[in-house]
Amino acid sequence: MADVNVSAKIAAPASGLTERPGAAPAPAEPVWDIIELLFFAYRDFVGDPDEVLSKLAFGRAHHRVLHFVNRNPGMKVADLLEILNITKQSLGRVLKQLVDQGFVVQKEGAQDRRQRLLYVTPKGETLALKLAGLQTQRINRAFAELGPGAHEAARRFLTAMIDADNREGVLRLITRAERATKPRS
Amino acid sequence: MADVNVSAKIAAPASGLTERPGAAPAPAEPVWDIIELLFFAYRDFVGDPDEVLSKLAFGRAHHRVLHFVNRNPGMKVADLLEILNITKQSLGRVLKQLVDQGFVVQKEGAQDRRQRLLYVTPKGETLALKLAGLQTQRINRAFAELGPGAHEAARRFLTAMIDADNREGVLRLITRAERATKPRS
DNA sequence: CATAATATGTCAACATGGCTGACGTAAATG
DNA sequence: CATTTACGTCAGCCATGTTGACATATTATG
Numbered sequence: 001m002a003d004v005n006v007s008a009k010i011a012a013p014a015s016g017l018t019e020r021p022g023a024a025p026a027p028a029e030p031v032w033d034i035i036e037l038l039f040f041a042y043r044d045f046v047g048d049p050d051e052v053l054s055k056l057a058f059g060r061a062h063h064r065v066l067h068f069v070n071r072n073p074g075m076k077v078a079d080l081l082e083i084l085n086i087t088k089q090s091l092g093r094v095l096k097q098l099v100d101q102g103f104v105v106q107k108e109g110a111q112d113r114r115q116r117l118l119y120v121t122p123k124g125e126t127l128a129l130k131l132a133g134l135q136t137q138r139i140n141r142a143f144a145e146l147g148p149g150a151h152e153a154a155r156r157f158l159t160a161m162i163d164a165d166n167r168e169g170v171l172r173l174i175t176r177a178e179r180a181t182k183p184r185s
Numbered sequence: 186m187a188d189v190n191v192s193a194k195i196a197a198p199a200s201g202l203t204e205r206p207g208a209a210p211a212p213a214e215p216v217w218d219i220i221e222l223l224f225f226a227y228r229d230f231v232g233d234p235d236e237v238l239s240k241l242a243f244g245r246a247h248h249r250v251l252h253f254v255n256r257n258p259g260m261k262v263a264d265l266l267e268i269l270n271i272t273k274q275s276l277g278r279v280l281k282q283l284v285d286q287g288f289v290v291q292k293e294g295a296q297d298r299r300q301r302l303l304y305v306t307p308k309g310e311t312l313a314l315k316l317a318g319l320q321t322q323r324i325n326r327a328f329a330e331l332g333p334g335a336h337e338a339a340r341r342f343l344t345a346m347i348d349a350d351n352r353e354g355v356l357r358l359i360t361r362a363e364r365a366t367k368p369r370s
Numbered sequence: 371c372a373t374a375a376t377a378t379g380t381c382a383a384c385a386t387g388g389c390t391g392a393c394g395t396a397a398a399t400g
Numbered sequence: 401c402a403t404t405t406a407c408g409t410c411a412g413c414c415a416t417g418t419t420g421a422c423a424t425a426t427t428a429t430g
Contacts, residue, residue: 030317031324032256033359034336037343039249040355042227043270044348059415064224071217077378085228090417092379114377114426132215139216142345150345151219153338158222160327160335163229170225174218246387262407275388277408299397299406 048134056127061094063131069104070120070128071177076109077116083173103127233319241312246279248316254289255305255313256362261294262301268358288312 049063056062068083069075077095081088095118098104103124109115120128143150162170234248253268254260262280266273280303283289288309294300305313328335347355 028318028321028325030314030321031336032317032363033340034324034343035252035317035320036256036355036359036362037340037347038227038230040351041343041346042223044351045223045346047348061416067220071221078376086416087418088378089380089419093416096379109377112377112427114424116378129215132217132220133213135220136213136215138346139219140213142342145345146341150342151216154342155218155222156331157327157335157339157342158219158226160330161226161230161323162222163232166225166229170221174221177221178217244386263405271387272389273407274390274409278387281408294406297398297406301407 049131062098065094065098066103066124066128069118070125073119073180074117230320234316247283250279250283251288251309251313254303255310258304258365259302
């Protein structure tokens, strides 16, 4: 189970079950361990923030919005919609709550005054960092257990799991946000 | 950003922001890349099955139930509730649909006839394997990109991300399922 | 300049999948 | 026999996603 050589099979579609020659071309054996570990790891990963958020009557939707606005100050509503891949109506609800409660502000675009550029307030940044801090604790605990190279290995694995189409865009987003958020330190 | 030595900071709670001595004890710098990569990787990872499921008027809830029943034939309803960590009312809805449409069957327990042990039908197994096959394609594509050792590295990382309390239970679950599902090949 | 396109907001209605609370029934257990 | 357990069900609420239609301000264009 551990060292199956699968690299030759990955082009095959998965549908059949047995290995009758002439039928469906041998699906790769499901990688059950990774499938299930991803489920449980992600569950716990988002579970930490959930507890904090529930005390504020916020949910994961608020977390996602707050996170990306914090990471990309001055982003357009349209950009956020594209990242989150939800409708503006869905975004509107949670965004309105975040604005009403003073976690996020919208400023008219300088060049294009139709735009409502999004920024976190100090209050919003504090919350965003608190939530990121919880997740960071978990991640760093894992890295500490695993020894050096774990961060790089995790980054490479997760990156390779992203749709090849989006991958560049996601990496650009992360890099751009790195630039936009870091200078405040 | 790449090689910050964080292992000395992980015990510190994250709340403050600056490094005033005497105040909150220096939160670890958020590991933004992993936080965001996990978000996007998981999104794509569950996105593949979602497309197939939507054609059957099923959602992720059905997927999770079908997955774990397929992996743990004969499991009790109570076990499934514990794994999914939802209420029996929530489970009831999706389970009923899966049963009504012939993907899952319930059999009276042999020793304890109160139990309704869960099994996938051949139809259910086919669907479960189709969905797992999609996710396996993505995983194996990633592993192929990353070279040897990627599977082991991913497993170790994901395992370390799970709550220490549950970790043993999860690993036992995966191992037990491995035993229960494999012998049919 | 008039018109079209764009960025955003909003109203209404609906679906999914969580939740709580209450209650029922059959079977096991003390 | 009384209680507990395993499970099912009814009723209703909430969060967060959806579609469709429409309004408003601003920019872009023929």
